[in-house]
Amino acid sequence: MSQSTQPVVVCGGGLAGLSAAVTALEAGAEVTLIEKSPYLGGTALLSGGTLWTFKEYDKIRELIPAGDPALQWVVHDTLPGARAWLQGLGVKFEDIGQMLHVGHGHVMDPVGAIGLLGARFKAIGGQLHLETGLHSLVMREGVVTGVRALHDGRIHDITAGAVVIATGGFQGNPELLGRYVLREPNNLMLRSNYWSTGDGFIAATQIGAAASPGLNTFYGHALAAPPARVDNTQFREAGQHHGRLCVAINMNGERFADETESTGEEAINQALAHQPGGLCFYVMDDDHMEQMSMQGRGALIRVILARCQKIGATVLQADTLETLCAAMALHGVPEARALATLKDFNAALEGGRADELRPARLGNRKPLRKPPFRAIHVKAAITFTMGGLAVDERARVLWRSGTTSHYAPVPTERAFVDQSAQGEGASTAIGHFYRQMPVQGLYAAGNDVGNISHFAYMGGLASALTMGRNAGRNAATLASVRKRVP
Known part of the structure; x- marks a missing residue:
């Protein structure tokens, strides 16, 4: 030229x-x-x-x-x-x-x-x-x-x-x-x-x-964290669009943002980027499994978790929150802190004290109650x-x-x-x-x-x-x- x-x-x-x-x-x-x-x-x-x-x-x-x-x-x-x-x-x-x-x-x-x-x-x-x-x-x-x-x-x-x-x-x-x-x-x-x-x-x-x-x-959706192997043909399959439905627990065992803020998952993903390592666990109960990931659209959450397991993602399952937090501890999350965070979350929602939660939870005010409980290790990701x-x-x-x-x-x-x-x-x-x-x-x-x-x-x-x-x-x-x- x-x-x-x-x-x-x-x-x-x-x-x-x-x-x-x-x-x-x-x-x-x-x-x-x-x-x-x-x-x-x-x-x-x-x-x-x-x-x-x-x-x-x-x-x-x-x-x-x-x-x-x-x-x-x-x-x-x-x-x-x-x-x-x-x-x-x-x-x-x-x-x-x-x-x-x-x-x-x-x-x-x-x-x-x-x-x-x-x-x-x-x-x-x-x-x-x-x-x-x-x-x-x-x-x-x-x-x-x-x-x-x-x-x-x-x-x-x-x-x-x-x-x-x-x-x-x-x-x-x-x-x-x-x-x-x-x-x-x-x-x-x-x-x-x-x-x-x-x-x-x-x-x-x-x-x-x-x-x-x-x-x-920035805009993006969290992806299944390493050791998951995510290439550019798997961004949608490994994307965690359902983050706003979950409880996000960082590597210190704490909630760090309102998971339900904004129209999709982009807000919690941006907050996640500022957490240690850009990492957290999205925690959910069995009621989540048959929900669609994108507010009435997208794949069922159970399908997303199964896809992520196939590419090496860390997906945990337990019959109690106690055993789930023990499993998360094997990946670096303080067990007692995580369990206290989840119990406080449930107690606030069940006791009519949702407005007292810090960070706030303005939407999807449903406690984690139905076993088995699941958690997927995710990392913040940027699309543009x-x-x-x-x-x-x-x-x-x-x-x-x-x-x-x-x-x-x-x-x-x-x-x-x-x-x-x-x-x-x-x-x-x-x-x-x-x-x-x-x-x-x-x-x-x-x-x-x-x-x-x-x-x-x-x-x-x-x-x-x-x-x-x-x-x-x-x-x-x-x-x-x-x-x-x-």
């Missing part, structure tokens, strides 16, 4: 990057897509293919108030149209109805969907370069004019009228995880593709792009980082030095700011105290966009698809303007 000129360069070939690239092509742009790995698809290939978000925008704001309201609105408002666009490309969906009591979902075959997007990209003229990573951005007088790409050990310049960063987040980068997420990155198992190491985040922040709030938050680059509702990456603090008061719920000026800065519709200034020529999509989800989760594939389409459309518009300038 020699030095070349392309109006739009998309960095990353997952669902977000492919959606951006195909959308830009359909808008009339020429597009080059570079992908670090040997194949397209990113973490979407490893997902269950559920395209979902909250049914009501107000519920998003209630449960994820720290997320960016404008970006959350974009995802919520444009998802139906984006799903219809995928259907037009031949992607088949099954309507699965309610998701996690707050959302509505449709399931697709992720491998098939990525295949159709890749075929569409090539059929309408896209240029694809696999095993080509984003090294850095090329700037001229404050404007992004291209990328430096690494291929086969050599760096090549690709000139662009617009660049879309969609490299998948920084969950695979222990240095960034240690800087932003937690003190001990080794407390986490990686539950995503192996190529998302923060290339886009690093390249953008090196030129002065703003980082979003929520850099310390929720924090990333700060962008506006047009997917434009923002300047750190030209944008006011995220803590500046915004008087409207959706916080749409007039950002019509692209060169000299953004005008503000709500006063000089709040400003967003975009970096000319730079867009972001997918997990490189920060602060859509924040601690709680509103759908990763939905954010990737909608923000990918958003970035591709706006990048194509800018590239067409630049192309006309002599």
